[in-house]
Amino acid sequence: MLTRNSRQIVIYSLFCAAILALPLFVQDAFLLNKSARYLVLGILAMALSLSWGYGGILNLGQATSFGLGSYCMAMALKLRTVPVHTGAEGLPDFMVWNNVETLPWFWVPFHSMPFALAAGILVPALLAGLLAWFMFRGRVTGVYVAIITLAFLVVVNLLIIDQQRFTGGFNGITDLAQLELFGFEFDAYGASSYYLIAVTLTICLFAALLVTKSKAGLILQAIRDHENRVRYFGYDVAGYKIFAMTVSAAIAGVAGMLYTVVMEFASPTFLNVPLSLSVVIWCAVGGRQSLLGSVFGAILIAGMQGALSESEVFLDTWTLVMGLVFVLVVLFLPQGLAGAGHRLLDRLFAPRKADVARGSPQGVMAPPSS
Amino acid sequence: MEARKDLKLSNVTMRFNGFVAVDDLNLEVKAGELRCLIGPNGAGKTTTLDIICGKAKATSGEIRLGDTVLNHLEEHEIARIGIGRKFQVPSVFRQLTVRENLLVAHSRQPGVLRNALRFRRGEDTEGLDKLAELVGLRDHLHRLAGHLSHGQTQWLEIALLLAQDPKLILMDEPTAGMTTQETRKTAELFNRLKGNRTLIVVEHDMAFVKEIAEVISVMHQGKLLAQGTVAQIERDPAVKEAYLGSGGISDA
Numbered sequence: 149m150l151t152r153n154s155r156q157i158v159i160y161s162l163f164c165a166a167i168l169a170l171p172l173f174v175q176d177a178f179l180l181n182k183s184a185r186y187l188v189l190g191i192l193a194m195a196l197s198l199s200w201g202y203g204g205i206l207n208l209g210q211a212t213s214f215g216l217g218s219y220c221m222a223m224a225l226k227l228r229t230v231p232v233h234t235g236a237e238g239l240p241d242f243m244v245w246n247n248v249e250t251l252p253w254f255w256v257p258f259h260s261m262p263f264a265l266a267a268g269i270l271v272p273a274l275l276a277g278l279l280a281w282f283m284f285r286g287r288v289t290g291v292y293v294a295i296i297t298l299a300f301l302v303v304v305n306l307l308i309i310d311q312q313r314f315t316g317g318f319n320g321i322t323d324l325a326q327l328e329l330f331g332f333e334f335d336a337y338g339a340s341s342y343y344l345i346a347v348t349l350t351i352c353l354f355a356a357l358l359v360t361k362s363k364a365g366l367i368l369q370a371i372r373d374h375e376n377r378v379r380y381f382g383y384d385v386a387g388y389k390i391f392a393m394t395v396s397a398a399i400a401g402v403a404g405m406l407y408t409v410v411m412e413f414a415s416p417t418f419l420n421v422p423l424s425l426s427v428v429i430w431c432a433v434g435g436r437q438s439l440l441g442s443v444f445g446a447i448l449i450a451g452m453q454g455a456l457s458e459s460e461v462f463l464d465t466w467t468l469v470m471g472l473v474f475v476l477v478v479l480f481l482p483q484g485l486a487g488a489g490h491r492l493l494d495r496l497f498a499p500r501k502a503d504v505a506r507g508s509p510q511g512v513m514a515p516p517s518s
Numbered sequence: 519m520e521a522r523k524d525l526k527l528s529n530v531t532m533r534f535n536g537f538v539a540v541d542d543l544n545l546e547v548k549a550g551e552l553r554c555l556i557g558p559n560g561a562g563k564t565t566t567l568d569i570i571c572g573k574a575k576a577t578s579g580e581i582r583l584g585d586t587v588l589n590h591l592e593e594h595e596i597a598r599i600g601i602g603r604k605f606q607v608p609s610v611f612r613q614l615t616v617r618e619n620l621l622v623a624h625s626r627q628p629g630v631l632r633n634a635l636r637f638r639r640g641e642d643t644e645g646l647d648k649l650a651e652l653v654g655l656r657d658h659l660h661r662l663a664g665h666l667s668h669g670q671t672q673w674l675e676i677a678l679l680l681a682q683d684p685k686l687i688l689m690d691e692p693t694a695g696m697t698t699q700e701t702r703k704t705a706e707l708f709n710r711l712k713g714n715r716t717l718i719v720v721e722h723d724m725a726f727v728k729e730i731a732e733v734i735s736v737m738h739q740g741k742l743l744a745q746g747t748v749a750q751i752e753r754d755p756a757v758k759e760a761y762l763g764s765g766g767i768s769d770a
Contacts, residue, residue, distance in 0.1 A: 364634040369614060388630055
């Protein structure tokens with residue numbers, strides 16, 4: 149019989165194989181683009197699951213990291229388009245409209261694609277790390293973490309909208325070149341971009357899985373359970389939380405970069421409050437204490453949202469339907485879909501040990517007994 | 519052989535908004551000693567433990583373990599020096615299994631990045647299994663800590679402290695909520711720990727105290743009232759006064 153650990157790896161691998169095989173069955177460019185978009189949102193949700201589900205850090209500003217990543221990519225791709233007004237190597241069009249005369253200093257390094265890729269990961273990671281440092285060194289916990297991260301998101305969002313000369317303001321950064329890496333061109337509506345995203349998702353998923361399986365991952369779960377107890381064993385709790393939030397932000401930054409690639413623009417809506425709160429809902433529905441569950445929750449909810457809002461029957465009521473689904477899941481599946489899935493598998497594989505065994509290696513279905 | 523590390527509290531005072539919880543306390547505990555700390559409710563016993571482990575910062579005075587001054591260290595730094603704390607309300611990680619609890623407590627290398635690169639398989643876990651056996655949780659290694667009984671939870675927390683392997687263990691009412699039999703087993707365990715480690719035990723159960731105590735310190739209104747063997751303390755008129763109405767500690 150499979151142990152829980154290997155069962156988990158098998159399920160994760162099957163999922164990754166399935167998303168990698170999808171383009172064999174889906175030829176429609178529009179559908180492929182849409183699927184790629186949902187996978188990117190899946191990466192974003194997984195990043196939150198790492199900090200929220202494992203570390204107990206409810207980061208309502210997860211979209212900050214996502215948006216910053218997407219802007220880094222957009223800046224690099226913008227510099228690769230040939231502007232209509234100023235010709236090759238000229239200023240981006242929106243800067244011309246805003247009477248900017250020379251390229252701002254922080255745009256210059258984005259001529260280099262490796263720099264842009266590094267920035268898309270490091271800028272969100274460092275910023276989140278800094279915010280985490282202030283919060284967790286000051287022993288801020290619980291709901292205050294949620295409030296501070298949300299406020300931080302709003303500040304960054306307003307800043308980007310306000311600095312129209314450098315960021316394109318409300319319109320964001322549009323009319324981008326296509327990403328080119330190692331001589332490969334990634335067409336947003338082609339299989340190439342889809343594969344790029346599916347492979348990145350696979351890598352991120354297993355990297356995050358490794359983090360959760362390490363001793364640091366175990367200590368993070370202990371912190372989620374009983375922060376003070378961990379402290380008196382000699383662990384620097386703040387350090388662990390900063391680590392969790394930084395890794396999570398780095399993954400969200402990667403997701404943001406990919407989102408620019410599939411959407412072909414970056415906009416302040418990539419780091420606004422509704423998106424940031426949606427991520428929390430995806431994780432809750434999928435099961436925040438399961439990485440794969442969160443990915444699945446994002447794909448499912450974002451997919452349903454797309455399908456419902458496009459169908460004529462639900463044109464006016466789709467938000468209600470979504471709300472209902474969310475309420476039902478929270479009421480009846482407190483551990484999300486992943487929790488239900490684990491329970492089902494436990495029944496199938498080990499009916500006798502069901503009451504003794506713990507839910508899963510990540511504690512997905514472990515109901516807090518009282 | 520390492521230098522023996524005695525714990526020394528000199529003129530320690532702790533004020534909460536004018537209320538004096540610990541008042542100019544002087545207390546010395548030799549390395550390897552088992553010290554019982556007793557006293558009526560509100561005597562400042564738990565606060566004293568809080569001050570030692572860094573949960574509360576003393577208003578004035580000095581706390582030393584060997585040559586190290588503990589006053590301005592953070593909780594985790596104090597823990598790394600070798601001080602472990604068991605809380606009055608049993609504190610374990612309820613959503614983790616017994617074994618995972620022990621793995622967390624086993625904290626030789628507390629650094630973040632180092633632990634991010636360590637995987638559970640490579641660890642020496644035999645010692646932890648033995649610990650679980652010592653406290654009778656051998657058959658429960660894979661159970662969630664949240665599913666244990668109250669007594670078992672207390673034992674698990676004691677096992678966690680042993681996994682942490684500190685030089686000085688602070689126990690706040692370790693037998694609270696235990697059955698008589700469990701209490702007796704705890705006393706046995708404590709007697710075995712004596713000598714290897716320094717223990718400070720805050721306890722109300724006098725039968726338990728008599729079974730394990732070498733030296734008892736009695737606190738009253740934040741001050742050290744008396745100190746001595748069980749027999750000396752039982753005869754002490756000041757202690758009788760402090761426990762007025764309850765006929766001295768024998769009936770407490």
